[in-house]
Structures are given as C-alpha cells and as structure tokens.
Amino acid sequence: MISDISMIESLMGEISDALDSEVDVYMIGGGAMMYLDSKPGTKDIDLIVRSEDDFHAMISAMKSIGFISIRPGEEYKRMNLSGMYERSDGFRVDIFDTRVCSKLSLSDHMAARAKQVGPDRNARLHVCSPMDILIFKSITEREGDETDCLALMSEHIIDWDEVLSEIRYQISEGEDVWITWIADRMYYFSEKFGSDIPILDDLLGMADRFLDQWEREMEAKAGELGGKDLSKLPPE
Known part of the structure; x- marks a missing residue:
C-alpha cells in the first residue's frame, strides 16, 4: 500500500536515475488523488506516457x-493495460501508452490541464486534473473507482462544460463505445447518490x-449476410 506521497516521489526518483532521456509521465488514479x-493511499500507481518511445523507455527503466x-486481474479487463509491473517491495505500476481502455486517450487538452509535481528530472511527473481523473475513472471497473468518482465530484469544483467538451473531442478522435459506459456511470451516481x-x-x-447507430x-x-444471426459471428 502506498500511503504517502514521498513514496511516489522516491520511486519516480529511482526511475529518473534509470532513464537515459527525459520523459513526461502523467498520473491518473489513486496516486494522483493523493496529490x-x-x-x-493507493495500492498502485497509474501512469500514462504519450509515445511508444517513452513507453519503452519507462519499461526499460522500471x-x-x-x-x-x-498478469492483470479480471477487474482490469476493460482497461486493456499496456503493462502492469510489480516489485518485491510491494510497488505496482500500471502503465498506459497514450490510451486507457484502448479508447480514451490522454489528449493535448488533458496534458495542458495537468500540473507538474516534484523536481524537474528525467521522469517529469504531471498530475492530471480532477475532471480528467473523473473521466478516466468513469469508464473503469476496478474496486474503489465508484468511491473515487464520488470523492472527486464532492471535493473539487468540476467544470462540467469542459468535461462535455473533452468527451466530444475524444469521440471525434476515435471509437465512441465508451460513451455508453460513462453515461451509465453518471446516471447511476445521479439516481443512487443524488449527484448533481x-x-x-x-x-x-x-x-x-x-x-x-x-x-x-x-x-x-445482417442484410448483407442474408439475415444471418450476427450473435454467432466472431467479433471484429
């Protein structure tokens, strides 16, 4: 269990020393919420990098x-992790190459809203904004994600117009199946907890x-296939 920010900063220092180049690393999830x-506290650290080169550099350093x-557990199935790494001292890092759930990416807007924390070193750590952490957590199904979303909405001022703008941008840039996930989650919060x-x-x-659509x-x-039962077809 990571119970203090100093533990995260110490780990990032180790990774920085092992890196041969500068990498901008963006933190979402419980670690970011600690900041x-x-x-x-959190049981793992969720990190996103924005290029394949940075991803491989981070993996090599780690x-x-x-x-x-x-191997990720069943609760991580939707997330389509790029990598999950663990060390004997209990540290675990979930790392993504640009996209979470293979659908939602760390956009330029999200990167601009993130704030750099800690010293300026090879691994430059940026903490994503509350609204962007909320977006990411609204499409994942890990233990604690629901509680975390409620905390973010109750403890921080969420610019909902910006949230909607980000969601529309993400949909315009790629697949949009995850809009059903975030809509269901937000409807649940509204109905069960009275969230505004x-x-x-x-x-x-x-x-x-x-x-x-x-x-x-x-x-x-189905018409092209002569009415064949699509449920029996392999997924694309």
Whole structure:
C-alpha cells in the first residue's frame, strides 16, 4: 500500500536515475488523488506516457530497478493495460501508452490541464486534473473507482462544460463505445447518490445516438449476410 506521497516521489526518483532521456509521465488514479488530497493511499500507481518511445523507455527503466511484468486481474479487463509491473517491495505500476481502455486517450487538452509535481528530472511527473481523473475513472471497473468518482465530484469544483467538451473531442478522435459506459456511470451516481451532473442529459443523448447507430449498422450487416444471426459471428 502506498500511503504517502514521498513514496511516489522516491520511486519516480529511482526511475529518473534509470532513464537515459527525459520523459513526461502523467498520473491518473489513486496516486494522483493523493496529490489532490482526495485519497489517503493507493495500492498502485497509474501512469500514462504519450509515445511508444517513452513507453519503452519507462519499461526499460522500471525493469532495471527490479520491476517485473505481471498478469492483470479480471477487474482490469476493460482497461486493456499496456503493462502492469510489480516489485518485491510491494510497488505496482500500471502503465498506459497514450490510451486507457484502448479508447480514451490522454489528449493535448488533458496534458495542458495537468500540473507538474516534484523536481524537474528525467521522469517529469504531471498530475492530471480532477475532471480528467473523473473521466478516466468513469469508464473503469476496478474496486474503489465508484468511491473515487464520488470523492472527486464532492471535493473539487468540476467544470462540467469542459468535461462535455473533452468527451466530444475524444469521440471525434476515435471509437465512441465508451460513451455508453460513462453515461451509465453518471446516471447511476445521479439516481443512487443524488449527484448533481448538469451534463447528464447530454451524455444520455450521446449514448442513445451511439446505440441507434450501432443497431443500424448491425441491421445493415445482417442484410448483407442474408439475415444471418450476427450473435454467432466472431467479433471484429
């Protein structure tokens, strides 16, 4: 269990010393929430880098200081981790190459909102903003993600217009299936906990449009295949 920010900073110092080049590293998840005073501790550190070269540089540095690759558990299935690494002293690092869940990327807007913490060294650590951590956590299913989302919404001022703008940008840049995940999560928070989510109707509308489009595509594909049962086809 990582119970103090100094433990994270010490680890980043080790990684920095092992790196041969400068890498900008962006932290989401529980570690980032510790820097925001929204969580007392975390069992792992979630890091995102923005290029394949930076990803391989980080992996090489981590391996050189004792980290080994481990297999993610079932709760990480949706996340499509680029890598999960653990060390004998209990440190675990989940690292992503640009995208989380193979769908949602660390955009230029998110990178600009992140704040650098710690000294300026080879591994420059940036903590993502509360709203961006909320977006990432709204599409994952790990233990504690629900509680973390509620904490972020109650303890920080969330610019919901910016959240909606980011979501629309992400959809314009790639696959949009995850809009159904975030819409479902936000609807759940509103219904069960009374969370005030001003953009909820927008999210639900976007999810409905995605599902309508998906149904039309499936119907068209079924027509091309002569009414064949698509449920028996292998996924693309």
